[in-house]
Amino acid sequence: MFCPASFWPLFRLRGAIASAAFSVPVSPSCYCSDLPIFFTCSFHRLTLVPFTARILVRLTLPPSQNxxxxxxxxxxxxxxxxxxxxxxxxxxxxxxxxxxxxxxxxxxxxxxxxxxxxxxxxxxxxxxxxxxxxxxxxxxxxxxxxxxxxxxxxxxxxxxxxxxxxxxxxxxxxxxxxxxxxxxxxxxxxxxxxxxxxxxxxxxxxxxxxxxxxxxxxxxxxxxxxxxxxxxxxxxxxxxxxxxxxxxxxxxxxxxxxxxxxxxxxxxxxxxxxxxxxxxxxxxxxxxxxxxxxxxxxxxxxxxxxxxxxxxxxxxxxxxxxxxxxxxx
The missing domain is CATH 3.40.50.720 (NAD(P)-binding Rossmann-like Domain)
Structure with missing residues (x-):
């Protein structure tokens, strides 16, 4: 039986991924990256269907490096x-x-x-x-x-x-x-x-x-x-x-x-x-x-x-x- 509440953690995960911002020490700039995320649901099983979450990746550099x-x-x-x-x-x-x-x-x-x-x-x-x-x-x-x-x-x-x-x-x-x-x-x-x-x-x-x-x-x-x-x-x-x-x-x-x-x-x-x-x-x-x-x-x-x-x-x-x-x- 379908129970939307049982899949609520997955939707929360989707939202968290879509709004996440990561700090990666690579170079002094930033860009947005489209990353594929796979999940949805049906009555009897979890079906993987792709959608794209747009993740802002902040490329920041410590002042001690270039x-x-x-x-x-x-x-x-x-x-x-x-x-x-x-x-x-x-x-x-x-x-x-x-x-x-x-x-x-x-x-x-x-x-x-x-x-x-x-x-x-x-x-x-x-x-x-x-x-x-x-x-x-x-x-x-x-x-x-x-x-x-x-x-x-x-x-x-x-x-x-x-x-x-x-x-x-x-x-x-x-x-x-x-x-x-x-x-x-x-x-x-x-x-x-x-x-x-x-x-x-x-x-x-x-x-x-x-x-x-x-x-x-x-x-x-x-x-x-x-x-x-x-x-x-x-x-x-x-x-x-x-x-x-x-x-x-x-x-x-x-x-x-x-x-x-x-x-x-x-x-x-x-x-x-x-x-x-x-x-x-x-x-x-x-x-x-x-x-x-x-x-x-x-x-x-x-x-x-x-x-x-x-x-x-x-x-x-x-x-x-x-x-x-x-x-x-």
């Missing part, structure tokens, strides 16, 4: 000197490209590293770790690479970005200042190349090694003799490493920034200008630039993004200027 967090990782990238300036911009760009990120700098900049890690995680959803290490110390570089492999599962891109830029007359340079600058800019880059390549060779899937040279590594500049010397060294190291590591599927390239608007560049401009005004020096530079402006950290990060990508697989041993058309090879 689409890159749900995409497949492009690999693991380690960027030295990444608490600020060019290194920080490179870390953000590679995270947006889909890489998981290892941030490095010296212990005095731990606070900035942690702030950078938090911001990258919130904006991109990628995995990010902090590796405090002095790149001029071999055991610390070796340990840094080991930490990256342990925490992130490997190493695919090494960006040896860290460096310093002392300025002044050559005859005023002390042996200690010479050795200190070379220990960071040249030895540090060499150690990053060495231990990154050893890991990449062991992994057997190739990799990308990218170093920081400079427009001052292409041409000597007055009052920048010690800095120029270290950046010329990075160019030579990059070319030799490209020849040695190529058979393992590892490319090695360098970026050569000109006057990029960073704290380090402004400090150097003030030291070279003698007037304490970096704005005057940068404006004079801008007048010479073919593109009519001085560079941003994103301009450098864009080139590094290419070097780190699969599309750069046939480019190695290069040192490319990011300079706006003031300094050419």
């Amino acid at each position: 689409m890159s967090s749900t995409s497949e990782s492009q690999g693991v990238a380690l960027i030295t000197g990444s608490s600020q300036g060019i290194g920080r911009a490179i870390a953000f760009r590679l995270a947006r490209d889909g890489f998981d990120i290892a941030l490095n700098d010296v212990s005095a900049k731990t606070g900035k590293l942690k702030e950078t890690r938090k911001t990258i995680e919130e904006e991109t959803g990628r995995r990010v770790i902090v590796c405090v290490a002095d790149i001029s110390a071999e055991e610390e570089v070796k340990g840094m690479v080991a930490t990256v492999v342990k925490d992130l599962g490997g190493l695919d891109v090494m960006v040896a970005n860290a460096g310093i830029c002392p300025c002044g007359p050559l005859n005023d340079v002390t042996i200690d200042a010479w050795d200190h600058t070379f220990s960071i800019n040249a030895r540090g880059t060499f150690l990053c190349y060495k231990y990154a390549s050893l890991q990449m060779i062991a992994q057997g899937r190739g990799g990308r090694i990218i170093g920081a040279s400079s427009a001052a590594g292409k041409k000597g500049y007055e009052l920048m003799g010690i800095y120029c010397s270290t950046k010329f060294a990075v160019r030579g190291l990059t070319q030799a490493a490209a020849l040695e590591y190529g058979k393992h599927g590892i490319t090695v390239n360098a970026y050569c920034p000109g006057a990029i608007d960073t704290d380090m560049s402004r400090k150097a401009a003030e030291e070279l200008g003698g007037s304490g005004s970096s704005d005057a020096a940068f404006n004079a530079y801008k007048e010479k630039a073919a593109v009519g402006r001085f560079g941003s950290t994103d301009d450098v990060a864009n080139l590094v993004s290419f070097f780190a990508s699969k599309e750069s697989g046939f480019v190695t041993g290069q040192s490319i200027i990011v300079d706006g058309g003031v300094c050419f090879d």
Whole structure:
């Protein structure tokens, strides 16, 4: 005997389904989906007859994630000197490209590293770790690479970005200042190349090694003799490493920034200008630039993004200027 009351739960179910709203962390948008639901009744049995319930599916995303967090990782990238300036911009760009990120700098900049890690995680959803290490110390570089492999599962891109830029007359340079600058800019880059390549060779899937040279590594500049010397060294190291590591599927390239608007560049401009005004020096530079402006950290990060990508697989041993058309090879 037909008893409508006995089927009341089914009708309540239909109503609940038709009005339901689900929160699914996928992407920052929403859409309606027509989903088929099957039920009705007769006197003797439950008969399945399709009808469509229109369900609003809210696709909301926690603020700490975006689409890159749900995409497949492009690999693991380690960027030295990444608490600020060019290194920080490179870390953000590679995270947006889909890489998981290892941030490095010296212990005095731990606070900035942690702030950078938090911001990258919130904006991109990628995995990010902090590796405090002095790149001029071999055991610390070796340990840094080991930490990256342990925490992130490997190493695919090494960006040896860290460096310093002392300025002044050559005859005023002390042996200690010479050795200190070379220990960071040249030895540090060499150690990053060495231990990154050893890991990449062991992994057997190739990799990308990218170093920081400079427009001052292409041409000597007055009052920048010690800095120029270290950046010329990075160019030579990059070319030799490209020849040695190529058979393992590892490319090695360098970026050569000109006057990029960073704290380090402004400090150097003030030291070279003698007037304490970096704005005057940068404006004079801008007048010479073919593109009519001085560079941003994103301009450098864009080139590094290419070097780190699969599309750069046939480019190695290069040192490319990011300079706006003031300094050419």
